[in-house]
Amino acid sequence: MLVHIKNIVKEARAGGYAVGAFNVHNLETVLGVANAAMRAKSPAIIQVSEGAIKYMGLKPITHIVSTVAKNIASQVPIALHLDHGRSFDSVFECLNAGFTSVHIDASHLPLDENISLTKQVVEFAHRKKAWVQGEVGAMIGGHGRISGQIDNIPIADPKDVIMFVKKTKVDAIAAAIGTAHGVYDNEDVRIDLLKKIKEETKIPFVLHGGSGVDVDIIKNAVKEGVNIINIGSDIKIAFCRTLIKNCRDNPEETDPRNLLRSTIKAVEDVVVKQMEIFGSAGRIEFQDIET
């Protein structure tokens, strides 16, 4: 069922677990996340990037997620979120389309400009009763990239993050604290910074770059206060590897469904695994629905 993100995050904070925010790119990945949420009895955030919106169209993706949430993930809470919105126009469109949460990522701008754009977004979004996630300390890496090590992972200054939250009044905060977009061996989470930010801001913390981070590091980060974990690359990799194998094994196939069916299951499997790690699995009790 489609719900406001605040309801999902409220439960997660009370229960001491994190919720996955899963990037989707097409119908198959939406179905994979919805099936996973049902199988794991877990809440989920389904998020789209500007690139995914450009690929699918805002209206189609909004309707697909709403319909799948209502009809497939009917027993579990699902929220729709914009990931890494780079401009006011981008968040404006999504909020008007009915998203209950947007990420304004102006972290590439000087801090004062980041604060000023984020504040504008917060004022507009709050009038629509929607949530805003802000970001300090630009993340590096490429979505879907898999390579051994990544150099110079940036780390945000917690003083900047705390000041940013106070000035902008964002509802959730993302900050660079040791992870990167993509799958790398040397991703980490600076718990000292996480604790400082949490103590001072008291708002939900969003960990970007969740793919590839060691399971124990993630579990500890959740224990220390991470509330939302973004997963993008793991989904892209599961989808593409399965599709490539299917195409190689069946080069004469002419029915797209026969090539795509198992990609849904591949996405479902990686998402269920993450839900178990984040502690969100098994949190939802199914209701008896009268027919």
Ligand code: G3H
């Ligand atoms: O915003 C999306 C993410 O931060 C995804 O990062 O590709 O490393 O999972 P990831």
Ligand code: ZN
């Ligand atoms: Zn991200």
